[in-house]
Amino acid sequence: MDKTVFWTDRAWIEINVGNLRHNVDVLREEVPSGCELMAVVKAQAYGHGAVLTATQLNQMGVRAFAVATIEEGIELREGGVSGEILILGYTGVSRALELKEYDLMQTLISHEYAEDLNSQGIAVKTHIKVDTGMHRLGISAGDLSGVRDIFLMENLEVCGMFTHLCCADSRQPEDVRYTKGQIGSFYKLVDDLRNSGVGIPKLHIQSSYGLLNYPGLACDYVRAGIALYGVPSAPEDDCLLKPDLRPVLSLKSRIVLIRSVKKGDSVGYGRSFTASRDTRIAILPVGYGDGFPRSLSDGKGHVLVGRYVVPVAGRICMDQLAVDVTDVEDVSVGDIATLIGAEGYHELSAPSVADSSGSISNELLCRMGARLPVIAK
Numbered sequence: 001m002d003k004t005v006f007w008t009d010r011a012w013i014e015i016n017v018g019n020l021r022h023n024v025d026v027l028r029e030e031v032p033s034g035c036e037l038m039a040v041v042k043a044q045a046y047g048h049g050a051v052l053t054a055t056q057l058n059q060m061g062v063r064a065f066a067v068a069t070i071e072e073g074i075e076l077r078e079g080g081v082s083g084e085i086l087i088l089g090y091t092g093v094s095r096a097l098e099l100k101e102y103d104l105m106q107t108l109i110s111h112e113y114a115e116d117l118n119s120q121g122i123a124v125k126t127h128i129k130v131d132t133g134m135h136r137l138g139i140s141a142g143d144l145s146g147v148r149d150i151f152l153m154e155n156l157e158v159c160g161m162f163t164h165l166c167c168a169d170s171r172q173p174e175d176v177r178y179t180k181g182q183i184g185s186f187y188k189l190v191d192d193l194r195n196s197g198v199g200i201p202k203l204h205i206q207s208s209y210g211l212l213n214y215p216g217l218a219c220d221y222v223r224a225g226i227a228l229y230g231v232p233s234a235p236e237d238d239c240l241l242k243p244d245l246r247p248v249l250s251l252k253s254r255i256v257l258i259r260s261v262k263k264g265d266s267v268g269y270g271r272s273f274t275a276s277r278d279t280r281i282a283i284l285p286v287g288y289g290d291g292f293p294r295s296l297s298d299g300k301g302h303v304l305v306g307r308y309v310v311p312v313a314g315r316i317c318m319d320q321l322a323v324d325v326t327d328v329e330d331v332s333v334g335d336i337a338t339l340i341g342a343e344g345y346h347e348l349s350a351p352s353v354a355d356s357s358g359s360i361s362n363e364l365l366c367r368m369g370a371r372l373p374v375i376a377k
């Protein structure tokens with residue numbers, strides 16, 4: 001039996017594989033030759049389904065992936081994903097054997113961490129994280145001897161070295177100056193290492209906005225997350241490069257019940273929706289437990305039903321929400337509602353939905369990775 005039949009009973013994510021392929025092609029044109037895409041597939045590939053997305057990317061020739069946790073790396077390997085997998089975040093050093101067995105690369109977040117991991121006596125592939133001004137993870141770019149020392153640690157194979165930019169999305173002059181300072185201090189460290197006889201590993205600096213605002217950096221990888229999924233973080237974001245990226249994800253649900261409520265009746269928790277006229281309400285079995293933000297309650301959020309854009313009525317619950325379909329001409333139980341995505345002439349884009357909820361696309365998308373089935377179209 002085709003499982004997609006049950007998967008589309010309630011609420012689901014639809015992945016447009018053609019758009020994913022298109023984004024890979026478009027981004028590959030923007031990266032300098034010799035530089036590869038490292039697909040960032042953490043948090044269920046920003047809600048797109050990690051194994052499904054990485055498997056598709058493998059088929060498109062993507063050979064490098066980044067995740068946040070060791071569990072995410074193991075899930076990809078068990079799902080048959082090939083190529084390099086870099087863990088961007090912290091992994092307890094007691095898991096060194098798993099890093100090795102699953103052929104995962106571990107980010108070295110500090111000199112002390114590198115020493116601890118090395119002392120486990122297990123050969124592990126690593127990338128050194130360099131702090132150039134984000135002041136989150138990483139060894140200070142000024143600590144030449146500390147970084148050089150890591151290259152000598154006998155159990156750590158240093159395959160890469162990278163930094164992360166903290167305001168690459170902004171084109172404000174002071175942010176551009178800060179970013180150029182970050183890039184400059186990374187390359188200075190690389191030069192100093194080279195001059196002191198260290199063999200330079202693979203280098204990477206840019207994530208999506210780093211590529212779109214600072215193209216052309218001499219690197220081996222670009223760590224692309226949100227751009228690969230085809231949306232900006234926020235609707236008004238404006239970058240130097242404007243590639244034709246296309247959204248990959250849609251969030252859909254099916255109307256399971258339609259009820260009439262009389263003028264003056266209330267709907268949902270807190271009775272925050274009171275009908276100002278005789279009203280028809282459609283119930284969608286999707287809620288904040290699926291990642292649809294509760295802050296879109298009480299008409300702040302909208303849903304597409306056929307040719308109509310209809311408002312959320314009352315409070316979004318964990319597992320359901322109500323929409324006002326009084327003005328929709330024909331609507332029946334079983335009809336599909338689009339919560340994120342396009343339908344006819346209308347689009348509820350992830351950045352606009354995220355923005356209405358007070359967040360960015362990245363958060364909105366990744367929170368949908370917990371309970372919803374994902375189907376590829």
Ligand SMILES: *Cc1c(COP(=O)(O)O)cnc(C)c1O
Pocket residue numbers: 040042088164206207208209223224225226227362
């Ligand atoms: C999440 C992450 C990325 C991807 O960022 P996008 O803005 O989604 O492209 C890149 N690098 C690091 C270190 C990250 O944590």
